[in-house]
Amino acid sequence: MAETTLQEARATGSARLEWALVAIGIAALIAAPFFFYPVFLMKMLCFALFACAFNLLLGYTGLLSFGHATFFGGAAYFCAHAVKVWGWPPEAGILLGTAGAAVLGLVMGFFAIRRQGIYFAMITLALAQMFYFFCVQAPFTRGEDGIQGVPRGHLFGLLDLSQPHNIYYTVLGIFLIGVFAIWRIVNSPFGMILKSIRENESRAISLGYSVANYKLAAFVMSATLAGLAGATKALVFQFATLTDVTWQMSGEVILMTLLGGIGTMVGPIVGAGLVVTLQNTLATSGFPVTIATGLIFMVCVLVFRRGIVGEIYARLLTSVGTGKKE
Amino acid sequence: MDLLAQILINGILLGGLYAVMALGLALVWGVLNIVNLAHGAFIMLGGYLSWHLYTYLGIDPFLGLPITAVVMFGLGYCLQRGVLNLIVRAPMFNTLLITFGLEVVLTYLAQMAFSADFRTINPSYAGSNIALGPVVIPMARLMAFGVAVVLTVGMWLFLLHSRLGRAIRATAQNLVAARLYGVEPRHLYAMTFGIGIGLAGAAGGLYGTVSQIDPYIGATLTAKSFAIAIIGGLDNPLGVLVGGLVLGIIESLTVLYIGATFGDVASFGVLVLVLIVRPSGLLGKTA
Amino acid sequence: MSNRTLRLAGAILGAAAILSCAPAMAEDIVLGASVQLTGPVANTGRYYRDAYQFTIDKINEAGGIKVGDKQYKLALKLYDNQSDVNLSVRQYTQLVSQDKVNLLLGPFASNFALADSAVSEKYQIPMVQGGGASDQIFSRKFKYIFGTLAPASNYFGSTVSMMKELDPKPKSVALLYADDAFDVSVAEGTRPLLKDAGFTIALDERYTSNASDFNSLLSQIKNANVDVVLVAGHETEILNFVRQAKSLSVAPKFYSFTVGVPSEDFRKALDKDANYAFGMTAWLPSAKLKDKWFGDAETFAKEYKAKFGYDPDYHAASGAADVEALAQALENAGTLDPKAVRDAIAKLNFDSLYGTIAFGENGQIDLAQTVIQIQDDKLVAVYDAKGFVEKPKYPMPAWNAR
Structure with a gap:
């Protein structure tokens, strides 16, 4: 009994703190383009959303996908093609990209959810590689060159997205909508069932949930949101290339999420921010980038086993716990 | 008909090479539950080691294989004891992260130490071949294939009959029970990892004689080894050999009948099929 | 806690800003x-x-x-x-x-x-x-x-001109190329050149960049018994190609590669096996x-x-x-x-x-490619816009007859 009240008290306390932090975070993001290079910030936001979408699957459902680049890069291609070749407005391009990612997610998920653990990861990887191959061969992706010079256009025919601040706030809006959607999903009854599947799948089955359907739904949602991030990225950088669908991209999002901490809302955002910042600063500093990234990953795994944010949460909880007991 | 025979031979020989590449990965994965993303990087290091032995000391790459394997074994043993033991019971994600980090670091160090130049191990017989009527069998590949078979069967016998091998298998199946029988897991893990890396080193030496080595070959080789290990199954080294052969033959036939760009698609197609139909591999125990 | 996270993030962003704003x-x-x-x-x-x-x-x-x-x-x-x-x-x-x-x-x-x-x-x-x-x-x-x-499309231009003047004149050609922008351009440019010059293209294959196994393609080349093999690819693929050609005893009369041949690295990696390989360079x-x-x-x-x-x-x-x-x-x-x-x-x-x-209307320079060949471990210019410079070693002997 005492334990639960303590937890509840802690929960309300930390919830208030979290809300305050979220408000500060949003305020910081609104002010950020006046201090930092907007393209860099937008890249961070796109990858943060990508990582959050990935985390929906890994952190809250316990499924490690090794093929999320398919949704990110696929959506980027669809969006870029629609906007550039068909002359669609940007919002329609993003919608198409997102919808395309959802379809891809449905197909990949259909095959993948039949297996668990590393085998699940392997099916997603293999299917993602096949999609990569499709992108290399399909004429609309223009092979190695990718779709270049995608116009940003006018959002809803009004807002000129070629202006740095306009596009930044649009991307920020998309990011916030995406993260909010994930937060809603995670904290809905549906999200609870996902977590119960993660904790104990056979228990969830015995309780009468059709686990396969829930997993597939989670997979498609994660794919859709990853697609949203990818389509937005295509508009920000004005190109879609093969790099976005390679397995390295799938690997990158895994790293971001793990580095930040799986199963937390903030973790993937911090992870993405950290990785993107590292890449950018190191890539332009003359310092050997690759070795630094490699070493940082190794150290992070050894020091922060639950990811940076996960570890901080855990430490905080134990310290609060012991503090109350004393 | 001659062409088909030749292509099949090519595929089988390629499959043998694939099998050695995947052998160590499958062992480490099966026993330690570490999916070693740095596996290809260790193959690359083994290749460089063989290349140095051949170029500077004049040691034949095939005779040098034991040296390479032993040195790499030592490296693997130390790495496991020093770094990887910290995460051996950690979730799979963490092992992925750390081995990925390791791969990046090894690749970078290799470029610093050896430059990005291509290195080939080119003994006089590397280009020679045996002609069986219209079919030509490349010497180096045949020898590599022989080594592959010896190593695979050797591993199989070792796991089945030696004390250490049995201890390794016991640990893979049930750590607690193995402990009760006096198995010291840390030493055993390090031995296993060392053997896995030693096998990777040997594979690198073979790879250098039929292809060339540069610091960046690791990632592709890891991916290939992965696919082979899954197709063959993790329980049994003979499965890896079967996996390698299946993949080698399928890739060669795809190039012949469908087109040279479709080799990878074919191998991933097989991978998906195996994962869906027989997830524990062709020779694995059915789930 | 999250304060710490924020501070950490702030510090990183700050560092990023400092590093990226280093003045010229x-x-x-x-x-x-x-x-x-x-x-x-x-x-x-x-x-x-x-x-x-x-x-x-x-x-x-x-x-x-x-x-x-x-x-x-x-x-x-x-x-x-x-x-x-x-x-x-x-x-x-x-x-x-x-x-x-x-x-x-x-x-x-x-x-x-x-x-x-x-x-x-x-x-x-x-x-x-x-x-x-x-x-x-x-x-x-x-x-x-x-x-x-x-221009990529003309990489093999001088090579094809020279092939017409070789004695005995080769007839059939195998064209292999990697699936990236440059090599696809090369292949697209080379095809009409070959057709106009009256060569038959016996094999026209695109392969995956970074492919390491050419045994199947080489067996097909051998089977089709082509005179000339033209490969547009990357250096690593070409090294594999040559080594595997030797190990399968595939020796066409003539082979030429878009990259690798002019570089020292190539000759070092292949040693004697680099001999007879043709290539091209716009610069000597x-x-x-x-x-x-x-x-x-x-x-x-x-x-x-x-x-x-x-x-x-x-x-x-x-x-x-x-x-x-x-x-x-x-x-x-x-x-x-x-x-x-x-x-x-x-x-x-x-x-x-x-x-x-001097750049053309489209922004690209137009330089003629000189055909080069590795003869006795040395790089030799054999053919340029004015015709033969040095006698090419042709046809290439079988691997066991070198």
Whole structure:
């Protein structure tokens, strides 16, 4: 009994703190383009959303996908093609990209959810590689060159997205909508069932949930949101290339999420921010980038086993716990 | 008909090479539950080691294989004891992260130490071949294939009959029970990892004689080894050999009948099929 | 806790800001570039890094350049794109929008140049690049991209002309090419050349970049018994191709490769097996190519080798020519204004260690390819625009008859 009240008290306390932090975070993001290079910030936001979408699957459902680049890069291609070749407005391009990612997610998920653990990861990887191959061969992706010079256009025919601040706030809006959607999903009854599947799948089955359907739904949602991030990225950088669908991209999002901490809302955002910042600063500093990234990953795994944010949460909880007991 | 025979031979020989590449990965994965993303990087290091032995000391790459394997074994043993033991019971994600980090670091160090130049191990017989009527069998590949078979069967016998091998298998199946029988897991893990890396080193030496080595070959080789290990199954080294052969033959036939760009698609197609139909591999125990 | 996270994030962002805002030195004209220093193509990327730096140092030693009535030194701002196209686009964007470099030098490889030229076009900063030859780069009517490599579609042009004059004349040809921008361009350009010259294309195969197993393709070549094999690919694939050809006893009368043959690395890796391989280069270190800063191409090659420890090939010469083109155009324009410099580049016509630098309407230089062959471990020029230079060793003997 005492334990639960303590937890509840802690929960309300930390919830208030979290809300305050979220408000500060949003305020910081609104002010950020006046201090930092907007393209860099937008890249961070796109990858943060990508990582959050990935985390929906890994952190809250316990499924490690090794093929999320398919949704990110696929959506980027669809969006870029629609906007550039068909002359669609940007919002329609993003919608198409997102919808395309959802379809891809449905197909990949259909095959993948039949297996668990590393085998699940392997099916997603293999299917993602096949999609990569499709992108290399399909004429609309223009092979190695990718779709270049995608116009940003006018959002809803009004807002000129070629202006740095306009596009930044649009991307920020998309990011916030995406993260909010994930937060809603995670904290809905549906999200609870996902977590119960993660904790104990056979228990969830015995309780009468059709686990396969829930997993597939989670997979498609994660794919859709990853697609949203990818389509937005295509508009920000004005190109879609093969790099976005390679397995390295799938690997990158895994790293971001793990580095930040799986199963937390903030973790993937911090992870993405950290990785993107590292890449950018190191890539332009003359310092050997690759070795630094490699070493940082190794150290992070050894020091922060639950990811940076996960570890901080855990430490905080134990310290609060012991503090109350004393 | 001659062409088909030749292509099949090519595929089988390629499959043998694939099998050695995947052998160590499958062992480490099966026993330690570490999916070693740095596996290809260790193959690359083994290749460089063989290349140095051949170029500077004049040691034949095939005779040098034991040296390479032993040195790499030592490296693997130390790495496991020093770094990887910290995460051996950690979730799979963490092992992925750390081995990925390791791969990046090894690749970078290799470029610093050896430059990005291509290195080939080119003994006089590397280009020679045996002609069986219209079919030509490349010497180096045949020898590599022989080594592959010896190593695979050797591993199989070792796991089945030696004390250490049995201890390794016991640990893979049930750590607690193995402990009760006096198995010291840390030493055993390090031995296993060392053997896995030693096998990777040997594979690198073979790879250098039929292809060339540069610091960046690791990632592709890891991916290939992965696919082979899954197709063959993790329980049994003979499965890896079967996996390698299946993949080698399928890739060669795809190039012949469908087109040279479709080799990878074919191998991933097989991978998906195996994962869906027989997830524990062709020779694995059915789930 | 999350305070700590925030502080951490703040510190990182701060560090990022400081690092990315490092000011360029005053009174220097800064040339920006992103090149492959690590990653799978680092092997060729280094030619550009070294050539750029070498040429800039050389020009500065000579007192720099005079723009209008002011004397300037050149400086290089170079990033490593890790052989990643996306990263290189970001770095070029950073170079023009954040680092405010004056002019741009190119990356290596067509797919990079193709992507990165979109940045130079968008910001209207001229880029002279010596690493991308694909015709696609220059067919988009871009105004700010110039290239000093000969057009990809014509890489095999001189080779096909020479094949017509060989005795006995070869009949059937196998054309293999990798699936990237440059090599696809090469194949598309070579096909009509072969048809017009009356050769039959017995095998026309596209393969995956970085393929390491050519046994199946080689067996097909052997089976079709073709006279000539033309391969457009990357150095690593070509090394595999040659070694596996030997191990399968596949010896066509003639084979030629788009890359590798001119580089020292290739000959070292293959040793004696490199003999008889044909290739092409638009540049040879000849004393006949006079240069304002280096004297001539031979001196350039000598000094380059002394400084970096390896022989330059056409990539290096092309990179050096890019720097010279920008320097010359700046002097001609008499201003740092990018638009004026762009117009001056378009009008350039001067002799350099690389040959005459004059860009066509589309921004690409037109240099004839010299056919080269490795004969007795040495690189020999065998055929150029004027005909045979040296007798080619043809037909290639069987592997066991060497």
